[in-house]
Amino acid sequence: xxxxxxxQKVHNEFAKKxxxxxxxxxxxxxxxGNCTAGCPVAFAMEVGPHEVIRYTLLGLEEEALGVNTFWLxxxxxxxxxxxxxxxxxxxxxxxxxxxxxxxxxxKDHIQxxxxxxxxxxxxxxxxxxxxxxxxxx
Amino acid sequence: MGDNGGFVxxxxxxxxxxxGISASIDLGxxxxxxxxxxxxxxxxGRMLQLSETFPTLDCAQCTLTPxxxxxxxxxxxxxxxxxxxESVEGxxxxxxxxxxxKAAYVDWEKCTGCGLCAQKCPSKNxxxxxxxxxxxxxxxxxxxxxxxxxxxxxPSNCRYFKEKKCRVCEKICPVGAIDxxxxxxxVEERVGAIITAVGxxxxxxxxxGEYGYGEVPDVIDGLAFERINSASGPxxxxxxxxxxxxxxxxxVFIQCTGSxxxxxYVPYCSRVCCMYTGKHARLYKHKVHDGQxxxxxxxxxxxGKGYEEFIQQGMEEEGILYLRGRVSRIFRDGEKVVVWGxxxxxxxxxxxxxxxVVLATAIVPQKDTKDLAGRLGIKTDEYGFLTxxxxxxxxVETDIEGIYIAGCVQGxxxxxxxxxxxxxxxxxxxGLFARH
Amino acid sequence: MDYLYFPGCxxxxxxxxxxxxxxxxxxLLGFELKELKNWTCCGATFPLSTDNIMALLPPSRILATARxxxxxxxxxxxxxxxxxxRTNRLIREDGEKRDKINNFIEKNYQGxxxxxxxxxxxxxxxxxxxxxxKAKKPLAGLKAAAYYGCMLLRPFEEMGFDDKERPTxxxxxxxxxxxxxxxxxxxxxxCGSFQSVGSxxxxxxxxxxxxxxxxxxxxxxxxxxxPMCTFxxxxxxxxxxxxxxxxxPIPVYYFTQLLGIAMGLDYxxxxxxxxxxxxxxxxxxxxxx
Numbered sequence: 001x002x003x004x005x006x007x008q009k010v011h012n013e014f015a016k017k018x019x020x021x022x023x024x025x026x027x028x029x030x031x032x033g034n035c036t037a038g039c040p041v042a043f044a045m046e047v048g049p050h051e052v053i054r055y056t057l058l059g060l061e062e063e064a065l066g067v068n069t070f071w072l073x074x075x076x077x078x079x080x081x082x083x084x085x086x087x088x089x090x091x092x093x094x095x096x097x098x099x100x101x102x103x104x105x106x107k108d109h110i111q112x113x114x115x116x117x118x119x120x121x122x123x124x125x126x127x128x129x130x131x132x133x134x135x136x137x
Numbered sequence: 138m139g140d141n142g143g144f145v146x147x148x149x150x151x152x153x154x155x156x157g158i159s160a161s162i163d164l165g166x167x168x169x170x171x172x173x174x175x176x177x178x179x180x181x182g183r184m185l186q187l188s189e190t191f192p193t194l195d196c197a198q199c200t201l202t203p204x205x206x207x208x209x210x211x212x213x214x215x216x217x218x219x220x221x222x223e224s225v226e227g228x229x230x231x232x233x234x235x236x237x238x239k240a241a242y243v244d245w246e247k248c249t250g251c252g253l254c255a256q257k258c259p260s261k262n263x264x265x266x267x268x269x270x271x272x273x274x275x276x277x278x279x280x281x282x283x284x285x286x287x288x289x290x291x292p293s294n295c296r297y298f299k300e301k302k303c304r305v306c307e308k309i310c311p312v313g314a315i316d317x318x319x320x321x322x323x324v325e326e327r328v329g330a331i332i333t334a335v336g337x338x339x340x341x342x343x344x345x346g347e348y349g350y351g352e353v354p355d356v357i358d359g360l361a362f363e364r365i366n367s368a369s370g371p372x373x374x375x376x377x378x379x380x381x382x383x384x385x386x387x388x389v390f391i392q393c394t395g396s397x398x399x400x401x402y403v404p405y406c407s408r409v410c411c412m413y414t415g416k417h418a419r420l421y422k423h424k425v426h427d428g429q430x431x432x433x434x435x436x437x438x439x440x441g442k443g444y445e446e447f448i449q450q451g452m453e454e455e456g457i458l459y460l461r462g463r464v465s466r467i468f469r470d471g472e473k474v475v476v477w478g479x480x481x482x483x484x485x486x487x488x489x490x491x492x493x494v495v496l497a498t499a500i501v502p503q504k505d506t507k508d509l510a511g512r513l514g515i516k517t518d519e520y521g522f523l524t525x526x527x528x529x530x531x532x533v534e535t536d537i538e539g540i541y542i543a544g545c546v547q548g549x550x551x552x553x554x555x556x557x558x559x560x561x562x563x564x565x566x567x568g569l570f571a572r573h
Numbered sequence: 574m575d576y577l578y579f580p581g582c583x584x585x586x587x588x589x590x591x592x593x594x595x596x597x598x599x600x601l602l603g604f605e606l607k608e609l610k611n612w613t614c615c616g617a618t619f620p621l622s623t624d625n626i627m628a629l630l631p632p633s634r635i636l637a638t639a640r641x642x643x644x645x646x647x648x649x650x651x652x653x654x655x656x657x658x659r660t661n662r663l664i665r666e667d668g669e670k671r672d673k674i675n676n677f678i679e680k681n682y683q684g685x686x687x688x689x690x691x692x693x694x695x696x697x698x699x700x701x702x703x704x705x706x707k708a709k710k711p712l713a714g715l716k717a718a719a720y721y722g723c724m725l726l727r728p729f730e731e732m733g734f735d736d737k738e739r740p741t742x743x744x745x746x747x748x749x750x751x752x753x754x755x756x757x758x759x760x761x762x763x764c765g766s767f768q769s770v771g772s773x774x775x776x777x778x779x780x781x782x783x784x785x786x787x788x789x790x791x792x793x794x795x796x797x798x799x800p801m802c803t804f805x806x807x808x809x810x811x812x813x814x815x816x817x818x819x820x821x822p823i824p825v826y827y828f829t830q831l832l833g834i835a836m837g838l839d840y841x842x843x844x845x846x847x848x849x850x851x852x853x854x855x856x857x858x859x860x861x862x
Binding site: 030031032033034035036037038039042043047048050051078082083084085086 | 347397398399400401402435461462463464465466477478479480481484485486487
């Protein structure tokens with residue numbers, strides 16, 4: 001699990017893209033973990049939101065995009081509302097989603113044909129409209 | 138007009154905490170007359186509220202009382218307590234200071250300090266000195282070792298002032314010292330130099346919505362914990378939690394509550410919380426051996442002599458669990474206080490059902506510091522602390538010749554640094570006097 | 574007074590009970606909800622990517638056309654409220670985006686529409702004391718837990734609805750109707766939202782914690798203002814029961830359904846057939862039918 005850092009790796013194109021889409025300065029994060037501490041779905045995440053931000057800042061694209069963290073984000077904005085450095089973490093999570101969904105291979109995060117029978121019919125429109133926007137490319 | 142071409146070599150020190158006291162004693166020992174003005178009924182300041190001080194864990198009162206007594210008895214120090222500076226005119230060597238001596242409703246000339254009045258007073262009110270952890274009477278002295286040991290009546294708590302009833306203190310006083318007709322009076326002092334050492338306050342815990350807006354009784358601040366731990370405090374030093382008096386077995390301490398928080402509270406570091414939180418956890422463990430202390434921290438700033446060793450000892454010998462992360466939310470759940478924090482070293486979200494939570498709230502200037510600065514004609518910074526003449530090279534002077542600052546009013550610092558600061562201010566005054 | 578009204582897609586169908594009861598109650602309270610002539614889905618989520626202007630078009634169009642019809646718009650669904658209000662502010666403050674959007678939708682909207690949630694109308698324009706007077710059948714003895722969720726409250730700087738850590742508006746509403754409002758710590762925690770599509774188990778767990786917290790503090794019913802929240806904490810109670818066999822379901826009402834009961838409307842017009850957990854037994858028990 002050793003990583004090698006250099007000025008090419010730190011804050012690389014991947015990190016800059018995330019910053020651009022989210023409009024947030026990843027260097028401002030001092031890793032206090034407040035976001036993770038208050039996140040309602042952190043219990044199911046492989047790593048907390050603060051850790052994904054750390055991976056991104058260090059330029060570790062594979063590690064950052066390989067976890068389920070940002071897919072589980074419900075955009076409830078609790079993290080954003082309590083961040084002492086004023087970082088909009090929910091935007092960073094969404095930016096990570098967008099980085100994946102906008103890739104050339106356009107891989108959806110959820111596969112509609114795989115939904116169980118009658119699943120979509122039960123859901124209110126509000127659920128799948130927002131869901132599809134967050135999970136489909 | 139005086140000698141030396143009119144340059145008065147008397148000093149005024151505003152603020153009777155450890156910084157004010159240290160400066161006064163230095164100047165008094167240097168042969169100069171000092172007028173020490175303190176707004177509370179007796180001197181001692183914040184240090185008087187502490188139980189033990191880091192890193193030695195000396196009893197705060199035992200270290201402080203010799204100094205307060207020395208100040209009270211010093212031939213060159215004129216003690217004006219329960220007094221506030223009303224206006225300041227003039228310049229270095231020739232300041233005219235008008236001081237309001239607040240009505241104590243007790244004749245201090247007659248009072249012998251016997252304490253019967255406070256004993257018999259029927260009116261109990263939450264004590265600000267005890268940070269709401271205990272009660273004080275309407276007629277009170279701040280502590281058993283108060284200097285001067287003379288009580289005052291707080292008219293907003295007194296049944297006579299509110300409803301024209303009671304008057305027990307007047308009846309019981311053996312020397313007839315109670316005088317409800319007293320008024321504030323004004324005195325003037327002419328001095329050549331002024332040292333402002335009015336100290337600090339803490340952000341009230343009521344400011345923190347995510348921590349319950351101060352309404353969860355077992356969530357207290359650091360000073361309140363000091364009072365609980367004090368032998369002279371509301372629980373005679375037993376660690377008992379405010380809601381039901383039970384001994385807490387799971388205590389969570391939270392550093393950086395409001396500090397280092399540019400988005401929501403104050404951006405700066407309050408400098409002393411790492412040390413006093415480590416101290417609190419150690420003192421807690423000394424008294425509650427089977428309790429667990431958790432400290433949520435972002436960094437540990439332990440820069441003084443013996444400080445780092447003190448912190449490490451706390452971890453190694455007392456088994457204090459340091460969790461690196463902030464706390465997002467605290468709420469009440471039945472008898473427990475639920476704490477949602479993070480341990481960023483393992484990356485995990487941490488939940489603790491605590492019995493008591495101690496918040497290390499940010500250090501801020503007192504509410505009236507800005508006013509006082511205005512009267513003195515000196516500047517405050519964007520947070521309200523008094524501004525020094527130059528950040529690195531002139532830490533105790535202001536832009537006005539003859540007016541100096543000492544202690545936490547200039548910025549958060551621990552006792553050793555406050556004393557050094559005060560000594561420096563005193564030496565600047567002596568230097569000023571020597572030049573005239 | 575009349576207010577322009579944006580129902581949102583779900584209130585037209587799966588949450589028709591929410592929409593209908595709101596309209597019926599407003600008439601009793603002296604105002605009318607005038608549905609916008611032309612409206613589309615708002616998008617169900619405010620785009621958090623700064624470069625996604627397409628996602629801003631639906632809510633912008635709603636705002637622009639609403640502004641042509643009046644100057645105050647109200648909505649019931651908390652998510653729609655959030656999307657529309659945040660878009661409104663963005664248009665007001667970001668000149669570059671405003672121009673791009675106006676160019677595309679061929680309107681000239683400046684962001685000056687007032688956006689109100691139905692509860693804000695009740696508080697500010699009708700007044701809760703009026704509500705109390707008009708409550709023919711106060712909900713005496715009903716221990717109801719108001720569930721705010723996220724979108725009403727956050728981000729506070731843009732929503733300005735109530736204190737984001739300790740809101741009280743919803744409880745004041747319930748107390749005005751004579752119910753006993755139950756405070757519980759999870760009232761501002763997320764129900765899981767669209768994760769009921771992406772990771773349904775996670776949403777189930779969120780809902781379980783919220784309901785558990787409310788029940789632990791004495792709640793007999795939940796009160797909601799969002800069809801997404803209602804789906805997660807009402808309809809998914811069957812999923813919760815599957816995972817936690819000891820779980821006892823409690824009914825979830827839209828706040829306008831309770832308002833309807835208190836105003837004396839016939840309970841059969843309140844769309845209770847769309848509620849998942851049977852809402853009638855509790856009301857019968859309390860003698861509120």
